[in-house]
Amino acid sequence: MGVLSSRVGLVLGGARCPARSGRDPRARQYIAVGGVHHGGTTGVARPYTSTIMSTAVAQPDRASPFPAYRGLDDALLAERIDAVRRRMGPRLVILGHHYQQDGVIAHADLHGDSYQLSRSAAERSDCEAIAFCGVHFMAETADILANRPEKVAARDGRRVTVVLPDMAAGCSMADMAAIDQVEDAWADLGTVIDTADVTPVTYINSAASLKAFCGRHGGIVCTSSNARAVLEWAFARTKRVLFFPDQHLGRNTARGMGIPLDAMCVWNPHALSGAGPALGGNTPEHLAASRVILWQGHCSVHAMFRPEHVDAMRANLPGAKVLVHPECAMEVVDKADLAGSTSFIIRQVEAAPPGTTWAIGTELHLVKRLERDHPEQTIRFLSPTICMCATMYRIDLAHLCWSLEHLERGRPVNVIRVDDETARWAVTALERMLAVR
Numbered sequence: 001m002g003v004l005s006s007r008v009g010l011v012l013g014g015a016r017c018p019a020r021s022g023r024d025p026r027a028r029q030y031i032a033v034g035g036v037h038h039g040g041t042t043g044v045a046r047p048y049t050s051t052i053m054s055t056a057v058a059q060p061d062r063a064s065p066f067p068a069y070r071g072l073d074d075a076l077l078a079e080r081i082d083a084v085r086r087r088m089g090p091r092l093v094i095l096g097h098h099y100q101q102d103g104v105i106a107h108a109d110l111h112g113d114s115y116q117l118s119r120s121a122a123e124r125s126d127c128e129a130i131a132f133c134g135v136h137f138m139a140e141t142a143d144i145l146a147n148r149p150e151k152v153a154a155r156d157g158r159r160v161t162v163v164l165p166d167m168a169a170g171c172s173m174a175d176m177a178a179i180d181q182v183e184d185a186w187a188d189l190g191t192v193i194d195t196a197d198v199t200p201v202t203y204i205n206s207a208a209s210l211k212a213f214c215g216r217h218g219g220i221v222c223t224s225s226n227a228r229a230v231l232e233w234a235f236a237r238t239k240r241v242l243f244f245p246d247q248h249l250g251r252n253t254a255r256g257m258g259i260p261l262d263a264m265c266v267w268n269p270h271a272l273s274g275a276g277p278a279l280g281g282n283t284p285e286h287l288a289a290s291r292v293i294l295w296q297g298h299c300s301v302h303a304m305f306r307p308e309h310v311d312a313m314r315a316n317l318p319g320a321k322v323l324v325h326p327e328c329a330m331e332v333v334d335k336a337d338l339a340g341s342t343s344f345i346i347r348q349v350e351a352a353p354p355g356t357t358w359a360i361g362t363e364l365h366l367v368k369r370l371e372r373d374h375p376e377q378t379i380r381f382l383s384p385t386i387c388m389c390a391t392m393y394r395i396d397l398a399h400l401c402w403s404l405e406h407l408e409r410g411r412p413v414n415v416i417r418v419d420d421e422t423a424r425w426a427v428t429a430l431e432r433m434l435a436v437r
């Protein structure tokens with residue numbers, strides 16, 4: 001069972017763009033609060049038939065539309081998903097991010113944080129298909145890493161088919177750094193500082209095109225679990241870093257390395273220009289004094305945790321350890337006892353002795369799962385309001401069953417395929433990350 005049933009219609013922390021709801025009748029079921037997801041990293045499903053699926057069981061040739069699955073009972077959907085997994089065996093790998101609802105996580109071969117999932121995709125050599133239960137940028141990353149040219153050559157030209165069960169599962173943070181804005185910013189920046197002395201670093205929560213931009217310009221990708229090591233890598237090469245798209249992860253990490261706030265600035269891609277370049281709303285002097293230029297992006301889920309929530313928890317739950325994700329604002333991280341990736345958060349709880357009390361600031365489904373799995377500890381959600389990732393939540397049993405049954409039939413739906421030129425440069429930035437220890 002998920003924290004909420006897969007058919008409950010209240011979703012918080014990542015609103016849908018109204019323009020999209022007309023395309024997707026399911027979107028109308030949601031009351032959404034939080035940031036707006038414009039679907040910029042979500043493409044339109046392109047049916048893609050792979051020859052690797054030729055061993056699929058005999059099924060009708062025509063793709064069944066998704067609405068046929070929507071009314072099915074969760075128990076029946078789970079049974080059908082299990083049946084596909086049994087029939088496909090090791091040919092199919094299901095990857096699930098920690099924020100997925102419990103019913104979906106139950107079917108994942110591996111669940112992990114963004115780093116673990118991308119490493120797992122990079123190491124796949126034998127499977128034929130990956131169903132990615134996460135969001136769009138994660139599936140793109142899996143496609144890029146699982147289908148590196150040398151991997152495809154070793155498989156005699158066969159690609160791993162990567163599917164995202166619901167194409168509307170995007171990431172509002174990733175959408176805050178569109179490639180055109182990034183190219184404009186780079187050109188603007190070049191009018192006041194030497195960009196040869198700037199390493200672009202992108203959080204993995206970004207479109208493949210931004211990862212490719214970083215690859216082309218000597219840059220690198222990071223996740224929340226290796227951001228510090230990646231910034232150290234970058235500063236060993238250049239004086240400055242341009243950090244996309246999460247200003248909070250960038251600021252929290254740089255501060256943890258001892259970089260003062262006055263050596264950082266925020267680049268607002270919407271700043272209006274007067275006579276000259278807008279410079280992201282900065283003066284040339286401020287940019288010249290900055291070692292870290294933070295793109296003005298954020299996670300709409302983690303933005304809902306506030307420093308006063310930490311104060312309230314400490315008052316109401318004496319002795320509680322406050323554990324948060326570094327996508328939270330600096331004011332929250334500063335008041336917390338510990339900050340780290342989703343896997344870091346899980347490890348802290350798993351290693352704690354019985355009787356430990358926690359207030360945890362990250363996506364609701366993960367916190368609820370920890371609460372359920374660790375009854376020997378007291379686990380509370382840091383915010384008094386529901387903070388959940390509406391787009392992660394779009395992956396449900398109905399979409400998973402729909403995508404798996406089509407995969408097995410050799411008529412995959414929602415295939416994520418990054419074009420070769422973008423993948424070539426994105427993999428450069430991703431491989432730099434995977435090489436950083």
Ligand code: 13P
Pocket residue numbers: 098112113114115205223224225299327340341342343
């Ligand atoms: P991690 O699991 O890498 O900590 O990422 C959290 C997140 O927000 C994913 O979108």
Ligand code: SF4
Pocket residue numbers: 014099135170171172173174205299300301302363389390391392
């Ligand atoms: Fe994006 Fe935040 Fe959702 Fe992660 S939790 S997928 S960063 S909106």
